[in-house]
Amino acid sequence: MSLALLGSGAAALPEPASAAVPSSVRGEISAQTPTLSGTLCVGRTLTAKPGNWLPSERTLSYQWLRNGRGIQDATGRDYTLATADLNTKISVRVRGDLEGSDSVERTSLEQHVAPCAIVPTRALVIAGAAKHGHKLRADSKWPAGVVTTYAWYRSGKAISKATKPWYKPTIKDIGRTITVKVTATKSGYTTYKTTAKAVKISKGSFRVMSAPKVSGTKKATHTLKASRGSYSPKPTSYSYQWYANGKKIKGATKSSYRLSGSQIGKRVGVKVTAKKAGYSSYAMESSAYKVGKAVFKLKTRPKISGTKKVGHTLKASKGTYSPRPTSYSYQWYRNGSPIKGATKSTYKVKLADEEYDITVKVKAKRTNYTSNYSISSRVYIPYDYSSDWEDDDDYGFSGGYSGYNGPRCYAPGGRTYTPC
Template structure:
């Protein structure tokens, strides 16, 4: 039986009978009366014994059937005399007996129905709630039934087929449900009523979304000629890699589509990234991104420089500044007769936040093939307080390569004389992944006692875009009467200076606003320290800071 729901959809309703074995146990369909012996008159009752249905009497082997009397079984009271009887609510819970006499043989016959059951006046319209995505939980809502059922049972269906074990009011979507239609049968039960089931509208299930638990990671030495490997990371639920993309900086590397990648000369000086595509049944494919590597180092030259050590000594402090001696051990792969002319190197110095606070230059003029290059990193910047890391070492060298050639007698008199030496220029560059560290106490500029009418710069903000540096600040003067610092009025004048090799030189001049605010922007040098200096009586002030 099918009826329309208020929303215009179609509700499938089934009155459970003995033929609906998948939904209920037991038979509710009236079977014919036991037949009499072949040739003897008999009477059978046909119809489903539910309130509102009609039962009919059917004769066998009787040429002149008599009138049929319908009664409640065991009751002498007649309900009706007719060939059929429509069941009433008063018949619920009883059995119905039909009796008559076959006139031509004067044989009384009868038949009895199964117990009469009621039918629900209103059949619920079940519906499904929840997110229809693999991995999510769906809930079956029973809808409204009249009278109110005493119990419900459920059967979930995938594309019209029963789902094994899915017989509760909730169902968690599985990978097999992706891109399928899910419905649920709701079966209502109440004593003296025919069990009835209704089917919900279908929901279409979308594939689930993989959740990253840990990101992919690249392992291996970042040097030309070495092989890098990327892991797939971990996912929930578990997923397997289906593809790889390697990138040089931000450019896809053609042909690099496996879990490993061997670095080439084109990667020198670049960073490497990897993307891992993963998937599993019932879920949308996902991509994991491995963090980029450090800068790829060049190949190890057979006649190049090997950096054997990088160390930083304990800083020394003076006048609010720190000096850190740094040394680099090296060895040149050449013959013992060779010698170097120059060897220089430079390394980045970064604070605990990873921000650059400058560079340190290292130099060696020792002609030996094994030696030490030294240098000192100096800083007065407060950003350089704490643990400093010295890394990203690069350098170059020049020298003379000498080799001895032994004569080959087979080449006759034109051969090179025996034990003859020849020389050639020896030059090249080198890099190292070695690091060193030093701990610098908090740097504080020297404190000058505050005097009446003295001034200072406060609230300095500094920020940098590539080599462009901007400083914003305010000039204040100490007011002894109110015992606090107040803004210098009238637009004080300031000069920005830089110090290189111990000498201060002018960079630019700026003037503060009437409210004493100023802003200075300039192209900063990695090797310079800067300060702002007042140049008139209103601004007897100086503030130093590094790039």
């Protein structure tokens, strides 16, 4: 009798050929030789096929044999092969009993139980990103009870202590091929070895946690500072390049940059490049900001000096600023209203200024700076009674010569006057 081989490498018992039904007479049992059905593999179940036994009133019992000796408690029509059956010969003895007749026994041919092959239920592959810093995993699936061991290889050579189902490539692996060999074992089965398709390891890549940012006053003469942003893993070094309207600013390669007048009106930002051994450098740009003119810092306000009387000259100090302006302009005010033509650093007090407050606004100027206006404290121009003179009491007027605009006559205590 020949055995057919299954795809798993296990031997399968052939179906028994049909045989003529034996004749029998009353009181006698006629029997056929039993056969086995199933796969000769540890853990698989064999079934006894007794064939045709006559008469139909007979009863059948079974005893499974290992190397011709009965197996304890193996008395059913089915028998599951155990580890002890490996490399032995298995058969089954069938006994027929009929009242009033002698018992009849028939034994099947012995079948050799050889180790069966292990077949993975999912083929072995390497899962995960083939990059430095990322974890690779030996991905496969096996039948129940299979024990697997692992060995990782770099360019065909075993990697020391790399015997787990996963492996994390190092800098040494960059540009080289990595594979894994899996050995599968199970009692009663032949050892199964398989190797995954190799993968080539490239440099690792950063994962951006937050983008770089620019802090500081976005105005000429002020210094901007770049934050690095954050990455995973943490870089070991950074490089910087500042840009104005998308073009590199020559020499601006530090984490800070002092804005100049040439950047006014332009949008300035920075590109930060993160670096680490074994990782591809990663460059990321910050938001860009429009640069405005610088602003003076006022240190002291302008002041008005001089005699506060009609005909006398008042003088405005410039005030002090940081940085120092390169030019100034002036505007004098009477009770908050600009005095026409009064645009110099000095102002001669007029008759119309009496009993009013005088102030001066100084405008500081410098290239690349927003002009700064600063207003002095108020000075009061009092009425000058020293030049008054008495007129006829009948009219109730007083008057005098001011020496500035000819004689005039005032109502007592008032500001209204008429020519005298």
